[in-house]
Amino acid sequence: MKKLILLRHGQSTYNLAHRFTGWADAPLTAQGHAQATQAGELLKEAGLLPQAAYSSCLLRARQTAQAVLACMPNKIPLQTDWRLNERHYGDLQDKTRQEAAQKYGLTAVLSWRQTFFCAPPPADDNSAAKKLVPAGVVPPNGESLHQTQQRAAGFLDQVLFPAYKYYDIQLLAAHEDLLRALAVYFKKLPPQAVEELVVPPATPWVMELDDTCHAVKDYFLGNQQEIAAFLKRRPE
Template identity: 35%
Template structure:
């Protein structure tokens, strides 16, 4: 039975500086690289052989995946697609989150960051992000699962929130409280015959 593994990239420079990142291409920190290595070690201990991997076009996700693959010790075909990019934070990109909260209030910033439909200024809502991630997920990622392939996806907090909320059919309140931690593998088994995901496992050290 095929396995889907979702992993958010490790800590980036702007994560460390508490800044909105979005589509700005910032690198991993040394801590982020260590987090990626630990994620790879967790997966290696499970003795799962992945058949294909997906990531975004942003270097923090690509490097996280490269470190995981090196740690696993075998080659995996990699597909990079813009559909898996982080949500676009518009005018907030590059700004410190605490300073933005001081200006607009914590509740407004929480809505921009966590809600389904509220867009940051000139940016994407999570619902907007789903409009690109979910069709790609259905066509490519789920398509490989249907072929009985184990699939590894390394992407971003919000592109993965959109996928997890779709897989688990979460309501808006549940989506508001959904967090995806850096470099923590989330595994689902996929039932090819019933076309359902089940047995969710969040693998922390």
């Protein structure tokens, strides 16, 4: 059985400040580093040792993946890919939830945050994003979850899925909104189901995949009571 370990990064400095992060390159906090190390220990205890590991290009995801891999007895390289970056939040990036609601209204902000097809407005200055994509690629500027999923699909088709010819267990460290979008694909969920999906930070989400690379079973590793309480939240 092929296994894919999805992992949201640990707490970042922007998470702590309740800011929309998107492609802003925020690092992990001390708590985020500890969460990432705990995720690595959970995987090691469960005998789930990744044979290939990927993360987005953003620092918080890379730091999380590196902390996990440092716990593993089998040392493997980390591969990064910009297509695994978080959903680009356009003009919401760097704003607190309160600042975004004051500018656009809470209803609009929640729609952009929660639903599958709504995209936030673009940022006036998106120059920083150009440094995070290969030459010749136009970076996104305000993405819906659907657009985020389509962007990541290229990575799945070109890198992740072919690698199952050689590896049984792969790790993908990324971001909550990108993982929400991917969960719709892997679990064959209707688009509206994304409105109820949340992803706990630095909590290994194990997906057992069939021959079509869809999940036949999925579960989180860790304190099940805490995880269950987190999963009852709605995306904020």
